Each structure stands twice: as structure tokens, then as C-alpha cells.
Amino acid sequence: EAQVTQNPRYLITVTGKKLTVTCSQNMNHEYMSWYRQDPGLGLRQIYYSMNVEVTDKGDVPEGYKVSRKEKRNFPLILESPSPNQTSLYFCASSLGQGRGPLHFGNGTRLTVT
Amino acid sequence: TQLLEQSPQFLSIQEGENLTVYCNSSSVFSSLQWYRQEPGEGPVLLVTVVTGGEVKKLKRLTFQFGDARKDSSLHITAAQPGDTGLYLCAGFDYKLSFGAGTTVTVRA
Numbered sequence: 001e002a003q004v005t006q007n008p009r010y011l012i013t014v015t016g017k018k019l020t021v022t023c024s025q026n027m028n029h030e031y032m033s034w035y036r037q038d039p040g041l042g043l044r045q046i047y048y049s050m051n052v053e054v055t056d057k058g059d060v061p062e063g064y065k066v067s068r069k070e071k072r073n074f075p076l077i078l079e080s081p082s083p084n085q086t087s088l089y090f091c092a093s094s095l096g097q098g099r100g101p102l103h104f105g106n107g108t109r110l111t112v113t
Numbered sequence: 114t115q116l117l118e119q120s121p122q123f124l125s126i127q128e129g130e131n132l133t134v135y136c137n138s139s140s141v142f143s144s145l146q147w148y149r150q151e152p153g154e155g156p157v158l159l160v161t162v163v164t165g166g167e168v169k170k171l172k173r174l175t176f177q178f179g180d181a182r183k184d185s186s187l188h189i190t191a192a193q194p195g196d197t198g199l200y201l202c203a204g205f206d207y208k209l210s211f212g213a214g215t216t217v218t219v220r221a
Contacts, residue, residue, distance in 0.1 A: 004155070035211075040122075042201065042213035043156075090155050098205045101146070104155025 002027045006091050006105035013081055014113055021076045021108045023091030031094045032074040033058070033102070034066065036087040043090065049074055050097060081112040116140060117204055117212035125218040129191055134215045136202035137184045143205055145178055145185045150199040150214070159187075192219045 004025045013019055025032065033048040035058075045058030049068040063085055065077040074093075078085060088109050092102040117138045126132050136145070144163040148156035160169050162178035162185065169176045173196075175188040189196055197219050203211045 040213055043203075043211040045208070092155070098144070098209065101158035101161070102148075102156075102203075102209070104157070106153065106155050 002103065004091055004093055004103050004105040006089075006108050008108060009106065010109050012111045012113065015082055016080050019078050019081060019110075021078075021089060021091075021110070023074045023076065023105060024072050025074075025091075025093040025103070026072065027093060027103065028071065029093035029095055029103070030071070031096050031099070032068065033092050034064070034074070034076045035090045035092065036060065036085075037090060037107075038087050046076070046089075048097070078110075081110075083112050086110060086112050116210040117202055119200075119202060119212035119215050121215060122213070123216045123218075125220065126192055128193060128219055128221050132189050132192055132217065134187045134200050134217070135184070136186065136204075136212055138204060139183065140204065140206060141182050143182070145182070145205070146203045146209070147176055147185070147187055148201040148203065150201060151197075156199075156201055189217075192217075194219050194221050 007022045030051045034046040035043040037043050044060045046064050047066040049055045088107050090107050091105045094100050094102045120135045146161045147159045150156040160176045165180045165182045167178045173190045177186045199214045199216050201214045203209050
């Protein structure tokens with residue numbers, strides 16, 4: 001089954017404790033992206049990747065890092081989480097930017113206390 | 114400021130009624146997508162419209178792309194409880210930008 005898998009689904013952590021949210025897709029998609037979803041603000045792009053070893057900032061990249069060492073994986077790293085990063089995070093992939101539908105994972109709800 | 118403004122923000126209707134959700138922008142898009150998101154899940158693509166004035170129908174859902182490719186609407190006829198969800202529009206120029214969404218609740 002074609003899917004985007006994120007882990008974990010729920011994460012509660014404390015300020016400053018480094019964390020990684022994993023994302024994997026099995027559709028051989030070149031394009032992958034991370035979004036955060038906050039009430040009233042919709043989906044805002046954090047980082048995206050056009051292909052292996054090619055990543056770029058989205059609209060709200062501060063406080064986040066990503067890497068794309070393999071085509072299928074695109075982890076999101078929070079080196080020093082802060083409470084304003086409490087949000088619902090989605091990973092998504094598609095054939096290419098603007099090519100075909102975005103396939104989303106089921107989300108990771110992060111709470112930073 | 115959202116590039117894409119969706120209205121209304123919330124919509125609650127009775128089963129069998131019709132509803133329309135609007136997506137407006139001052140920018141021109143080469144294509145526009147509509148997604149539906151259910152609680153606990155990621156958004157799922159419903160439709161992509163690419164031509165100004167285009168109308169697409171998906172069973173009881175009708176999608177329209179404005180002539181100037183700056184706005185779109187989603188109309189649901191005879192809504193059912195299964196239509197409940199968050200409806201998101203997303204416009205593509207050189208990147209995909211999402212609206213904040215319209216939360217639709219259809220009461221049985």
C-alpha cells in the first residue's frame with residue numbers, strides 16, 4: 001500500500017530536549033515536505049526536499065533541521081524544542097513539486113512543555 | 114496574512130442541505146487543489162483544477178476555478194455526515210500554499 005509513515009504519532013517533551021520525527025514514503029517520490037498545522041493558520045511549510053541531498057527552507061524554518069540522505073526518508077529534527085513549536089506536524093510527498101497530489105502522513109502531535 | 118483566504122471558517126448544517134466553501138486570493142495560480150482532512154488523519158486530495166472557469170464534479174461535490182484563476186469554490190449537494198471534515202484549498206504558483214481551511218460539520 002502506497003503510504004507516508006510518520007513516527008511517533010504523539011510526543012510530549014520538555015524545552016531543550018532534542019527530538020527527531022521520522023518520515024518514510026514507499027512511492028519512490030522525489031519531493032518531500034514538512035508542514036505544521038496550527039488552528040486558524042492552516043498548513044505552513046517548514047522545509048522541503050526536491051531530491052536526495054537537496055533541501056530548502058519553507059515559510060517557517062526557524063528552530064528546525066532536516067536531512068535527505070535517502071530518497072524514502074526525510075526526518076525532521078528539533079535541536080532545542082521550545083513551547084512555540086507545540087503543533088501538529090505533517091510529512092508529505094509527491095512525484096515532484098507541483099506534480100501530482102501531495103500524499104500526507106497521519107501526523108505527529110508534539111507538545112513541548 | 115494568508116495567501117489564500119477561505120470562508121466561512123466554520124460551517125454546521127443538517128444532513129440533506131447544500132453548502133458552499135470559498136477560497137479567494139489576490140494571486141494567480143497555475144492550479145488549485147482541494148483536500149479533505151478527517152480527525153487524526155492527514156489531508157487527502159479531492160481534486161485539482163488547472164483551467165480558468167473549469168468546473169469539476171465528483172459525485173455530490175462540484176469544484177469551480179475562477180476565470181482569472183485567483184479563486185475557487187466547493188459546493189456540496191445534499192450533504193451527508195460522511196462529508197464532515199476540514200476542507201483545505203491549496204494554490205500552486207511556484208510553490209503550494211494552503212488556506213487555513215473550513216471546518217464542515219454535517220449533523221444527522
